[in-house]
Amino acid sequence: MAKTLKINGKTETVDAAPGTPLLWVLRDHLKMTGTKFGCGIAQCGACTVHIDGTPTRSCVLPHDSLEGSEITTIEGVEGDAANLIRQVWVENDVPQCGYCQSGQIMAATALLAENSDPTDADIDAAMSGNICRCATYMSIRRAIKTAASRA
């Protein structure tokens, strides 16, 4: 029943029940708790990871469907877009509590990697799946624009 997953470039073997979402494999089996639980029904974006570079909600994604995929989490996301996003996030003190920010950063990184000059509408479209109850939305929008100006 053990499955082999490629996470942040490393091969991990996990033994979870069939159908267990990737989120809980990451958090409970692999102790990679940077990816957060927020709703469990793909409505809030806190659990966002990249599957082959595409932002994806890990809370509804069976881990056993992912053999052969490149899984990237907040702990391992690197590259120009990720570095830039982290940099502007720190410079602007974007997060408040920080709980949703792993998902926000994964979504923003994917946006910036695909679109180096996003408009407000592009940002809304890419980020509206990620809820922040601290309401860092304005800071996120400002930071993405700052990042884009440097990309």
Added chain:
Amino acid sequence: MFLRNMGIIPGKAPTGSDKGGPRSTTNLSRRSFVAGSGLFVVGVTLAGCSNYVEPDIDANAFDLPNPGDSPLTQVAGGDASPALWIAIDEDGAVKITCHRSEMGQQVWTSMAQIVADELEADWDRVEIVQAEGHERYGDQNTDGSRSVRYNFHRLRVAGAAMRKMLTDAAALYWGMDPSECSAAEGLVSNSQNSDTLSYGNLAELAARLPVPAEDDISLKKPGEWRFINKEIPSLTIPLITRGQGTFGIDVDRPDMVYAVVARPPQVFGRVGRVDDAAALAVPGVLQTVRLRDAKPPALFQPMGGIAVIARDTWAAIQGRNALDVQWIDGPNAGYDSISFAEAMKRTARRPGTVRRERGNVRAGIARAAQVVEAEYYAPHLSQSPMEPPSATAHWTDDKLECWACVQDPQTTRQTLADLLEIDKENITVNATWLGGAFGRKSKPDFVVEAALIAKEVGKPVKVTWTREDEVRHGFYHSASAQRLEAGLDADGKCTSYLHRTVFPPIASTFADGMATPTDGEMGLGATDVPFAMPNLRVESGDAKGHLRIGWLRSVANIYHAFAVQSFAAELAHAAGRDQKDYLLELIGGARTFDPGEEGATYPNYDASIEDYPIETGRLSNVVEKAAEMARWGRDLPSGHGLGIAVHRSFLSYIATVIEVSVSPEGMLAIPGIWLAVDAGTVVNPRHARAQMEGGTIYGLSNALYGEITARKGAVVQDNFPSWRVLRMGEAPRDFEVTIVQSNTRPAGIGEPATPPAAPALTNAIFNATGHRIRTLPIIGATGSRLKLPETQTA
């Protein structure tokens, strides 16, 4: 590593990869340790003095008397003994204990700014140690927007006392008078030569000196501050961007198992017949545990039910889904929030209990040229922090250790002692980071659950609440019905004002049957109304609680500010006057007042009215400032409107102007928000601005969408589609904040932006459409986002 410690280690040291313990930041040192030499090379500060090598101080070479007890245990705000708050490592790391909970308000950073400024620490060497729950720290209840207010003075004293001890130690070492020595950026220098001594080197000797008395400590003047009132970057955010830092839900202990709980749908419902065979057949499920039924009053006890224990959270959730439980109705089975709302509205139409009175309102209204009446309703709300409640408990024999995202680890510890009937000394409560809280995590019921389950299981247990659990089994913001009446004279001037407010009080959670709004809740925007008319009366009406009622960011201020500030705009409209001008007229001239002089019992946020008077001039000032920022009175495009509201809460004064646009199809947009805040001394303006934005949007989310309803005693909503919250696309395009520069006593920042948000929005919608919204939410959970219902645009 040898720790040169100031007596005791406050809290707990960071625990590295062990995710159980509180975490500390680790900042890179600007100084480098020269391996093997035992010496420090102080490269940055001593540029140009390259031959100087700091000598290694041997504290044992000094024959010093016992330093005695700290004389700083009783300063204003509590214990300011340096040993409680500061530890300095021999390598120069300055470890500052934060006894309040970090939940996004950046309290780690603000507490450290206060201590480090007076300490003259090198900011790059500051690390945070999160305190466990313990009385030695004084109040740890991180709510009420009071972390800075309660601790500003004593943390400054602690930092300044430590600075003096380090300076005295340097003077002793050099054989100089302390007046010849001074401290800056983690180094002590002297007026005789260019030598310096670093804090890490001095720490052990300083620790053997007596703690100075408060009279012998000089605090820096505001003009000398280097960290206070400066935009110091957050200490937590670099960790957050890497997915590091431990929230309650992230705690991991060796051999830990995972639990979720099936709770009765109603408060005080009970467990009947249970068949757990299918649950136990779910792969990964280990066992079930039946929790004891809850009994009134609710207090912070768990609500009972069946816990499912598994080897991961997912298996526990699947196991819970497979449980077959028959629930037995309890005393709240008849609660229907819709019909209860009508009952509260009827109560609000009858004379209530007078809570503040000036002049004769009835006579004033009888004489009025024009009478204005309005009724407002606001529903239950859920706090819904992004991190749902989660707690981990581990028993070792009769000792209990818990790790949890709690706003008040001390109350958590006391609650555990009370409900588990064990000695508090046998309980350790570690506060993790909180993934948002908004009042939910000041109630430690979820930690008690973890402790009860862990006791049965015999292993460390982490209880996680799913989003459905959080929405359906919370401590809810109270629903409220309010009625306001006013009399205007022939010139449109308001002469008489009556405000009647009806809501189940938070006290109903703590005493069965308690139905009368408390002085504390009445003082959140009702009895402290700042209006100057000759006749004024504030009344309350009783309402029983049928859900657990609890605090939510800014509490009763939300519905009181909504009604009072909406009504102010309604009066302006009735008088044919500008909203802003009329609001200033209602507030009247600059003065201070005490609602206690008009019969109110007014707690003033637990502050003395002398230290924190209600100053109407500060209210008017922020109104003028926000209006100026928004260019109030400018020509607006068709379908646009500006609305304004002002409110004092948590001892801060905030005015908010919101611009809306409403399309002919009823689509709402928020092009801009302008907010002016006077919160006295602000420790970190950048983080204060973030709280202004966050608090406002939190209020707007509730006003637009937020509504918890109950049917047959059970909450109807369950997750983000039905419990709707504001998303990125609905956030305003422009948000400007002005912080009034002030050196007066610090006031609240985390909550006070929320109350004026809803009335500023509805006042703007009125100016855009002519439609007055008196019932919240404006849009609700169904329908398209930001589409105003037709009834509200007609």
